Structures are given as C-alpha cells and as structure tokens.
Amino acid sequence: MKNKNISIKLCVILLASTTIFAQETTKIDTITITEKQSSTTYKNDDKVNLNRTKISQEDTAKSIQIFNQNFIDDAKLQNIDDIIEMSSNTVYTGDTDGKSTNITIRGFSGTPILFDGIKYTNQIAHPEIFNFELVEIQKGADSLQYGQSSPGGLVNLVKKKPIKTSLTSIEFEATDNPSYSPKLDIGGSLTNDNSLYFRMLSVFKYDKGWTNSNTNTNKLFVAPSLAYDINDNHTLTFIAEYTDETTPTNFGSNVNSNGKLVAPIKNVTGHPDEKFETTQKIVGLDFDSIYNIWNSNFKYRYFDNKRDYGNVYLPLMYFENTNTVRRFAAEQKTDSSEHALQYSLNTEFNLFGKKNNLSIGADYNKSYSKTISRVVQARPFDISIANPIYESNIISVNDLGFPIRDMSSSKTYVENYGIFLQDNIYVTDDLIFSAGVRYSEVKPQNGQKSDATTPSFGLIYHLTPQTALFTNYSKSFTPNSRLDLNGKVLNPEEGKSYEIGFKQKLFNDNFDLTTSIFKIEKENVAELDPNDITRTRYKASGEQESKGFEIDLSGEVTEDLQVIASYGYTDTKNKVVNDNDLRNVPNHTANLFLTYKLTDLNLPNFYVGGGTRYIGTKYADDANSINLDKAIIYNATIGYKKGNWKANLSVQNLTDKKYVDGSASGTTSDTRVYVGTPRTFLASISYKF
Structure with a gap:
C-alpha cells in the first residue's frame, strides 16, 4: 500500500x-x-x-x-x-x-x-x-x-557490483570434511557526492575433502571493482578478479555394465599425491550510457587462465572381469588467454503508431591457447579400483624410458565475430512481436572459417496483467571441427527450437509460474563417413532431437513461506545412433526447495527449510547399454536472521545417497563417471556492519 x-x-x-x-x-x-x-x-x-x-x-x-x-x-x-x-x-x-x-x-x-x-x-x-x-x-x-x-x-x-551504500559483511563457513572458509564483502562510496563507489569480495578456502587424496584444497579468491558516475548519463566501471586454487585431481569413478558403482566413491583412480593447480585472472571495464529513449553498453574483458596437472596417472580403461582400471603416466598443462569485447545499443521509437524497441549489438573475441599434453601408452599402470594399492610415488613421463605420445600444441588463436539486430514491436499494449537476426563468423588461426546466420522470432500476449501466452522459434549454431573426405571443415551444427507456453503470476503477484512445451532439432551432427576406409573422415548428416514439457515456480506463497520448484520431462533421440536416447539425459527431473519462518511459534527470526532433487534414470553410453539408476537427494536447513546477523546450519545429501552426475565418455570401454557429493554438514554465520 x-x-x-x-x-x-x-x-x-x-x-x-x-x-x-x-x-x-x-x-x-x-x-x-x-x-x-x-x-x-x-x-x-x-x-x-x-x-x-x-x-x-x-x-x-x-x-x-x-x-x-x-x-x-x-x-x-x-x-x-x-x-x-x-x-x-x-x-x-x-x-x-x-x-x-x-x-x-x-x-x-x-x-x-x-x-x-x-x-x-x-x-x-x-x-x-x-x-x-x-x-x-x-x-x-x-x-x-x-x-x-x-x-x-x-x-x-x-x-556483485559496486554499491553506493556502505557495506561491510563478514562470513565464516565450515563443513565436516573438515573445511573452513572466511569471506569478506565490503563496499560503499568514496566521495561525498556518491559519484565514486566500489566493492571488494574475498574468499579463502581450506578443504581436506572427502576422498582419500593426500592433497587438500586451498583457494584464494579476490574480486575488486570500482565505478565512477561521470555524470547523470554515463558510468564507467572497472572490474578485476583473481583466483589461485590447488585441488586434488578428479578423474571420477567407474560403473559396471549394469550401471552400478564398483568402488567406494572416496577412492581416487589416479594417485593420492596428484594435484591440480589453477590460476585465473580477469580485468575489464564497462561503460554505460543511459538517456530517455536510448541506452548503450560497452564491455571489455581480458582473461588469463593457467591449468597445471603436472604428472598424473590417467585412467582410460576399465576391465569389469577384474574390476581394475588401466592408467597411463601423463602430464598436461594449458595456458590460455583471450580478449572479449561487446557493444549493445537500444533505442525506443514509434513507427506507424506502434512502439518499437530496437537493439543493435556487436561482439568480438580472440582466444589464445597453448597446451602441453604427453602420455606414455606402452607402459600401463593397472590398479584395483575397489582395493587400490598405489605406487610409492608418481613417475614422470620422462623417466619411464618408453616412447612418449606428444599431443601438445603451440600457441594458436581463434577469432569470433558477430553482429545482431532485433526489434520488439508492441502491436498493441498487450501483444508484442520480436524478430531478430545475427551473423556470426569463427576463424581459427590455422583452420577454415565457419559462419552462420541465425534468426529468432517470438510472440507474447498478455491476456491479463497476471497471465501471458508466449511462443518462439529460434536457431543456434556450433562450429564443427571434423573434416570431410575432401579435407574441408564440416558445416556448423545447427539447432532449431520451437516453444509455446505461458507465464502466470500468483499470490498477489509475489509468485511466478512458467510452463512450456518444446521441440528442438539439431542438424549437421558429425558422423563417420562410411566411404572412408581410414575411419577418420566425417559427414555432417547426423540429426538429434528432443521434445518435452516443463514447469518452473518461484516466489512467496505467504510472508512466511518461500518456494522454488520445477519439473521437467525430456524425450531425446540420437538419429546418428539408431534413435537411441542421448547420453546423460534423464526423462524426468524435479526439484523443490522451501523455507518457512516460524512466526506461528513466536520465533519470527528463525526459519526451517529443505529440499529434494529427483534425477531419473539415464544412459552412460551412446549405445544405451549402461543404465544409470535414478536418485533422490534431500537437503535440510535451519536458519536465523535478525538485524545484521545471519546463521545457518544445513545438511546436504541428507541420506548420504551415492549417485552419478554424468559419464565422462560415451564408450563402453571407458565407463568413467562423476559421482555426487556425499552427505555434508555445513554451518555458517555472518554479520553485516
């Protein structure tokens, strides 16, 4: 009111x-x-x-x-x-x-x-x-x-962006792994007229982890940003980000031909002494201009990422009859960097008495990459995955005395260009038609250019202020890197999407519901050319398809009850492989999370909550011979909020369910899978000044 x-x-x-x-x-x-x-x-x-x-x-x-x-x-x-x-x-x-x-x-x-x-x-x-x-x-x-x-x-x-209001927030989080993580979020104005303001976020994390690795996670994260209002119409924002992290390697676990995990999920399939080191740096700026009938945004980012596995035992084969994994000595390092620019211009005007919102955008990206990747395949290191006896140390590929397969690449780059035009036409106050088209071009330094023109159309009709019907058709593309019989790069993969649905506001407009049915077709999927005796050349004739239904809900049911929920059904076909289901895709998924303030118990500062996630059965391989079980994962939480204080105690994966997130390969000879996190108790407390 x-x-x-x-x-x-x-x-x-x-x-x-x-x-x-x-x-x-x-x-x-x-x-x-x-x-x-x-x-x-x-x-x-x-x-x-x-x-x-x-x-x-x-x-x-x-x-x-x-x-x-x-x-x-x-x-x-x-x-x-x-x-x-x-x-x-x-x-x-x-x-x-x-x-x-x-x-x-x-x-x-x-x-x-x-x-x-x-x-x-x-x-x-x-x-x-x-x-x-x-x-x-x-x-x-x-x-x-x-x-x-x-x-x-x-x-x-x-x-999180720079803010003008003074902020200092300190948070401490701990789990039973054990792990601990202090966090800091500060910001505010640096001048009396609030024209210069900033934000600084920092996190340190130590985590012993739940596997039998000897490597602990150590992470330092810092993200400062600074904004300056040049005048009422223009704002310049500088951003930076730094991450330095060391973690255990994670090559997953394995399942058998029945889709069952074959070892305790704490067992590492590489070596307990392996470590994965990552350093990431980001710097950039945003320049925003806002006027009555137009606005624009320019963004620039420089990105630098270094990944170093060092020497590892890479698991590549699983033998079900002996329940062993075959590993090979390997090393891998990657240095990558890129420049990304993006510009968007939006303006509003009337044409033939109809309101139009016209948008023009352009973007450019140039990414560099250099990789050291070497493996020794002549000397395998087999290990029992259920009862592993690890080597006393990790042997370098240089010390084995066997031929080394070198898959390293010198520094190369890929350039991406794009420009789009989109218009949203208000046919009436309640009926909005949108139409747009984009031209994109991808050019590797030592490869062939790929380009695509992708349109998009949409229509939304507001039946009432609370109810809207919508439909859309749009296309996507992904460059192909495979070569055909003539040595030419295949045409890009193309996706076509058809959708119809409605949006509904409920509970005094405090709750959103979106539901839709869809069909997606993917074309130009690379498949081996049967006319190639070398089995190395492809043709872009494969097709994949998905169709389904979904519903998403979020918001406030009452002042005390908050809800997030969703359900989705997807039916997929891989027409490249006998109309099989696409790998890692369950037919059914569902999610629920809610919190309830204990106002009725005269405890308005306390809340209880919980959630559940349902993941239906899915296939671990393209042949659909390995079926992964469905899983239901529960979470529970209790919290306290009063003034500047917040505290929370939660349990993730309450029943300690062992389940698989997804498979790493579509073949039956490498049944590596990534497993879900086991039961974790987490406590956090924060204070905002």
Whole structure:
C-alpha cells in the first residue's frame, strides 16, 4: 500500500510538472525517495541481465528462470551447478576432470556459461558462488545475442557490483570434511557526492575433502571493482578478479555394465599425491550510457587462465572381469588467454503508431591457447579400483624410458565475430512481436572459417496483467571441427527450437509460474563417413532431437513461506545412433526447495527449510547399454536472521545417497563417471556492519 501511495504522489508531481515545463525550463534539485525494506522473497524483480535488449522478463517470449541472492543465501548450495540444476530439464554432468562445469539443458550438452553476459572460451570450473548475486537460465536454441551456443539454452552468472551504500559483511563457513572458509564483502562510496563507489569480495578456502587424496584444497579468491558516475548519463566501471586454487585431481569413478558403482566413491583412480593447480585472472571495464529513449553498453574483458596437472596417472580403461582400471603416466598443462569485447545499443521509437524497441549489438573475441599434453601408452599402470594399492610415488613421463605420445600444441588463436539486430514491436499494449537476426563468423588461426546466420522470432500476449501466452522459434549454431573426405571443415551444427507456453503470476503477484512445451532439432551432427576406409573422415548428416514439457515456480506463497520448484520431462533421440536416447539425459527431473519462518511459534527470526532433487534414470553410453539408476537427494536447513546477523546450519545429501552426475565418455570401454557429493554438514554465520 505504501508503494502505491508513493506512486500516486509521484504521478501527480509528474503531471503537474508537464505544465510547468511547457512554459519554461527550471533546474530543480533531485529528490530521492527511498523506502527501506527487508525482502526475503525468492521471486526476482530485477531486470534480466542476459537480455541485451533490456526488455523485461515478463515481456520476453522466452522461458527464463532466475535464482536471486535470497535463495542463494538460504539454500547454501556448495557449487554453482547445484543452483543451475534447480531449473527444469537442467542437469549437471561433471567437470571434465576439473576443467569446466558441464550443463545439459533440454537434452543437449555444451551449454555456454556467461559471466555478466560475456562468454569465455576457457573458463574455470566451479566458479566462486560468493561472487554472484543472480543465476539466470534461458531455455531453447538461441544464438541471436551471444553467438555459438547449445540448442538447449544458456546460463548467465551475474556478479556483485559496486554499491553506493556502505557495506561491510563478514562470513565464516565450515563443513565436516573438515573445511573452513572466511569471506569478506565490503563496499560503499568514496566521495561525498556518491559519484565514486566500489566493492571488494574475498574468499579463502581450506578443504581436506572427502576422498582419500593426500592433497587438500586451498583457494584464494579476490574480486575488486570500482565505478565512477561521470555524470547523470554515463558510468564507467572497472572490474578485476583473481583466483589461485590447488585441488586434488578428479578423474571420477567407474560403473559396471549394469550401471552400478564398483568402488567406494572416496577412492581416487589416479594417485593420492596428484594435484591440480589453477590460476585465473580477469580485468575489464564497462561503460554505460543511459538517456530517455536510448541506452548503450560497452564491455571489455581480458582473461588469463593457467591449468597445471603436472604428472598424473590417467585412467582410460576399465576391465569389469577384474574390476581394475588401466592408467597411463601423463602430464598436461594449458595456458590460455583471450580478449572479449561487446557493444549493445537500444533505442525506443514509434513507427506507424506502434512502439518499437530496437537493439543493435556487436561482439568480438580472440582466444589464445597453448597446451602441453604427453602420455606414455606402452607402459600401463593397472590398479584395483575397489582395493587400490598405489605406487610409492608418481613417475614422470620422462623417466619411464618408453616412447612418449606428444599431443601438445603451440600457441594458436581463434577469432569470433558477430553482429545482431532485433526489434520488439508492441502491436498493441498487450501483444508484442520480436524478430531478430545475427551473423556470426569463427576463424581459427590455422583452420577454415565457419559462419552462420541465425534468426529468432517470438510472440507474447498478455491476456491479463497476471497471465501471458508466449511462443518462439529460434536457431543456434556450433562450429564443427571434423573434416570431410575432401579435407574441408564440416558445416556448423545447427539447432532449431520451437516453444509455446505461458507465464502466470500468483499470490498477489509475489509468485511466478512458467510452463512450456518444446521441440528442438539439431542438424549437421558429425558422423563417420562410411566411404572412408581410414575411419577418420566425417559427414555432417547426423540429426538429434528432443521434445518435452516443463514447469518452473518461484516466489512467496505467504510472508512466511518461500518456494522454488520445477519439473521437467525430456524425450531425446540420437538419429546418428539408431534413435537411441542421448547420453546423460534423464526423462524426468524435479526439484523443490522451501523455507518457512516460524512466526506461528513466536520465533519470527528463525526459519526451517529443505529440499529434494529427483534425477531419473539415464544412459552412460551412446549405445544405451549402461543404465544409470535414478536418485533422490534431500537437503535440510535451519536458519536465523535478525538485524545484521545471519546463521545457518544445513545438511546436504541428507541420506548420504551415492549417485552419478554424468559419464565422462560415451564408450563402453571407458565407463568413467562423476559421482555426487556425499552427505555434508555445513554451518555458517555472518554479520553485516
């Protein structure tokens, strides 16, 4: 009611000022009206950051889910993939031995993960959750605004930004692994007129871990940012980020032909003394301009990533009859860097009496990579995976005296260009039609160019202020690296997405429901050319398909009850392999997380909560011969919030369920899988000054 009264008064002031300005122009002091509220809702009311057009979520003809800071704080999930998976038809399938966070959406892998709308080619796995205030997921094939993408969708992680209000927050988190992690978040204005303001986040983490590795996790994360309001229309923001992390190697575990884990999940398949070292640096700037009828944004990022496995025993084969893993001495190091630029311009105008929101965007990325990758295959190191007896030390590939297979590559680069145009036309106040097209080009330094033109169309109709119907058609592309019989690079993979659904606001507009049905077709999938006797050349004739249904809910049911929930059904076909299901894709997924304040018990500062995740059965291999069991994972939490204090005690994987996130390979000879985290007790406490 208070917001409504303020809005009425502001409208009266604005109407009155119209008459004044018609007679003369008078400069008056800016009046800022602020109402301090302590919001705890899981419903997101902020703009959609992954939308370069600046169109609101409710006017976008796409299925979009956003998980806000309140949910992130209350759920206390330990990895960013645990949050992303809360969206329907979205599953985490592993981290590629610690290199990347792999997400499958609507049946398709290779989901790009953006950071503030910027896509990095070689990003760190498991980025620091404390650095983010929003997690955004957009469903469906769409390369319009960000270029090459999976046809299933994309993810955007929104970082915490400089703030003008003074902030000092200290948090301490510990688990029973044992681990501990102090965290600091400070910010505020540096000048009296609030034109210069900053933010600094830092995290230190020590974790002994739950495997039998001798290597502990040690992580240092620092992320400073500084913003300057040049004037009322222009803001310049500088950002930086530094991560230095040492962890055990993670080559996963194995399953047998029945899809059952064959060893305790604490057993490492490499060597307990192995360590994986990662250093990542990011610097950049944003320049924002905002006027009455147009706005623009320019972003630049420089990214540097160094990954070093050192010497390891790499497990590549599993023998079920002896329950042994065959390992090979190997070493791998990767140095990568890239420059990323992005520009977006949005303007509003009337054409033939219809409101238009026109967006123009361009982006450029140049990524460099240098890899040292060597393995000795003539001398295997077999080990019992259930009862491992490890070597006394790790032998270097140089000390074995056997031929070394060298797969190293010198420093090379890949360039990506793109430009798009999109118009959102308000046919009526309630009917909005969007149309856009993008041209993209990918050019490796020593390879052939790939290019693609990808359109996107959408229509949304607001039946009432609370109910909207939407439909869309869009395309995505991913460059192919395989060669055909003539030595030419195959045409890019193309995704086509069809979707229809509706968005509904409930419980006094404090609760969002989005549901849709979809069909996605992926074409130009590389498959071996039967006319090639060398079995090394391909043709781009393969097709894959997914179709399904999903529903996502989030928000406030009552002042005391907050809910996040989703259900998804996906049916996939790999037409390259006998219409088999796509690997790592369950037919059914479901998620639930809720918190309830104990106001009825006269304990309004306390809340209890919990959640469950259901992952249906799925296949570990492309041949669909290895079936992975379904899993239900439970979480529970109790928390306290009063004034500047917050405390939380939670249990992740309450029943200590042993389950598989995803398989690392589609072949039956390498049944490596990534397993879920076992039961973990976590306690945290924070104080905000």
